[in-house]
Amino acid sequence: MQIDKNIKVLVCDDDETLCYLLKEQLLEEGFFVDAVYDGKYAIENLRKKNYDVLLLDMQMKEVSGEEVLKFAKDYDPSLSVIIMSALSETRTAIEMIKMGAYDFISKPYDFEDLLLTITRAVDLKRLVVENKILNNKVTKKIPTKIVGESSELQRTLNLSLKAAASESNVLIEGETGTGKELFAEYIHRHSLRKDKPFVIINCASLPDQLIESELFGYEKGAFTDAKATKQGLVEIADGGALFLDEIGEMSLSLQPKLLRFLENGEYRRIGGVTTLNSNVRVIGATNKNLLEEAEKKNFRRDLLFRLNIITIRIPSLRDRRSDVIRLANYFLEDKSPVRSPKKLSAEAENALLDYSFPGNVRELEHVIERAIIFAEGDVIEPDDLNLPSVFTDIHSSYPEQEKNNYSGLVKMADVEKEHILKMLIKNDWNREKTATELDVCQKTLYSKIKKYNLKKND
Ligand SMILES: Nc1ncnc2c1ncn2[C@@H]1O[C@H](COP(=O)(O)OP(=O)(O)OP(=O)(O)O)[C@@H](O)[C@H]1O
Ligand SMILES: [Mg+2]
Known part of the structure; x- marks a missing residue:
């Protein structure tokens, strides 16, 4: 069997001998x-690294396979995820498949069988990811209106x-759910390139090699699965714009290739020898502070300076409270079935x-969608909004003058973190x-x- 050299496997089993053996065999x-x-x-490792396959035992001392599976799927x-189960546990293993595991193998395992299952699982993952990319190539969808009269939002619109x-x-900065993607589209729609493609790729949702092959394409035979030449997104976006979402997550090994492309529009397909050219405007979005990331050497400074020729910072909803009700009414109208x-x-x-x-505007949108469903009459009451009490409580426990300033927010985050951790410990991390x-x-x-990087032994 031919094995793709890039497959990353995490083995998790409390039987150390089995773990060691399996690791050696797979290596x-x-x-x-x-x-x-x-x-x-396993959860710690999943947080730190990108894996393709997780081989998972069910019975473990501290955190069970079931909990790991739940975490991983989320x-x-x-x-x-491939479950490794003793024969007597077959029924539970089937339950785990219902919860989203890919397959299970019985212990003692047959190594050839296991290899086959891993290879199939990886193929499936590729398909899922490729589909995601295809669905993502939104070039025409009905644009959303940008709602908001606050001076902060109007300033952002003008700059856009x-x-x-x-x-x-352009580099768009802002917290999660503030409308970064919306603004990226807005910029494209108002540019001279508006009739050309607007291509989206999310740098956080794909493993490294896939981002590279998606961005720049590959030549037939460049690796095992490259059965035909594939165009990269930079080629597809020629004349238009490429939206690099969560660009702060791009790996340091890929950044020089993007930099080269930004410098002179040049790139090579993976496995290719010819230098190609494409004319693309790049719009990046991030919820990180890239200057800080550059200081920490997580992001290349030269790439940052190529990107942030224009930086647009989307204000959080907290910083433009006067838009809250306007947005809520807009969503009420927009989402209303009647x-x-x-x-x-x-x-x-x-x-x-x-x-x-x-969670900014996205959270407000969801709150309203839910309220439309739950409110029984024509009027929505506070209970129908179902706002998470932990956050409202914490929020309202701060004096008025602190609500709007940054230090208040920092404290709020601390309190929230502490509170969540306390509750988790109280419930034994259930x-x-x-x-x-x-x-x-x-x-x-x-x-x-x-977000708070909470761990069981904190
Ligand atoms: N000013 C606005 N008016 C109307 N809808 C908005 C506005 N801002 C955001 N939205 C809506 O809120 C949702 C989140 O917006 P978007 O996906 O652009 O945010 P984001 O900053 O890219 O979030 P993330 O960081 O999570 O990727 C979308 O459904 C978007 O249409
Ligand atoms: Mg986004």
Whole structure:
């Protein structure tokens, strides 16, 4: 069997001998392999590195296979998880497949079988990822209106129009959910390139090699799966714009190739010998501070300076509270299944104004969508908004003058982190229970755990 040399496997089993053996066998086949002995270390590793396949035992001392699977599916839905189970556990293994595992193999395992399962799992992952990219190549979708009258938003719109009129690359900064993608599209739609493609790639959702092959394409035979030549996105975007979402996540090894492309429009397909050329405006977006990342040597300074010819910072919703109600009414109208949309009561408006919206406009959009479904009458009351109490409580426990200043926010984040950690410890890290008690969905809890990098032994 021919093995793709780039497959990264994480083995997690509390049987150390088995782990060691399996690791040796897989290394010999040419895989990259890490092995850990408990679910908690598996989660740690998954946070740190990108894997293609996770071989997962079910019974472990501290954190079970089931918990790891739940985490993995939430954290990286395209990761293929193969369950390793004793024969007596077949029924549970089937349950795990229902939860999103790719397949299971029985212990003691047959190595050839295992290899086959891994290869199939990786093929599937590729398909999923490629589909995602295809679906992502949005060139024509009905553009969303940018709503907001606050001076902060108007300033941002003006700057975007100026950026649109120029040919320069643009860097869009802003917290999650502030509208970075929306503004990137807006800039493209108002530019001279508007009739040419607007191609999107998310640098955080794909493994490194795939980003490179997506961006620059490959020649037939460049690697095992390269059965035909493939055009890169920079080629597809020729004359138009390329939106590099979450550009702060791009690996240091890929950055020089992007830099070269930004300098003179030149690139090579993977495995290619000819230098090609494409004329693309690059719009990058990030929720990181790239200057700080450059100081820390996580991002190349020269690349940053090529990108941030124009920097547009999208204000958070907290910094333009006067837009909250306007946006809420816009979503009420936009998402309403009937002609006459529901209305917000004065108390509901106040609850929205009091809330800190860590997820910004996207969060507000979801809050309203949910409220439309849950409100029984024509008027939406605070309860229908179902705002996470942990955040409102923390928020409203700060004096008025602190609500709008930055140090207040920093403190808020600290308090939130402490509170979540306390609840997790109290519930012995049972996320389901903790999420219920915090009155947030599990996904929100997971993203908070990730954001604050909370670990079991903190
Ligand atoms: N000013 C606005 N008016 C109307 N809708 C908005 C506005 N800002 C954001 N939205 C909506 O909020 C949602 C999130 O916006 P978008 O995806 O552009 O944010 P983002 O900053 O790219 O988020 P992330 O960092 O999570 O990728 C989208 O559905 C978008 O249409
Ligand atoms: Mg985005």
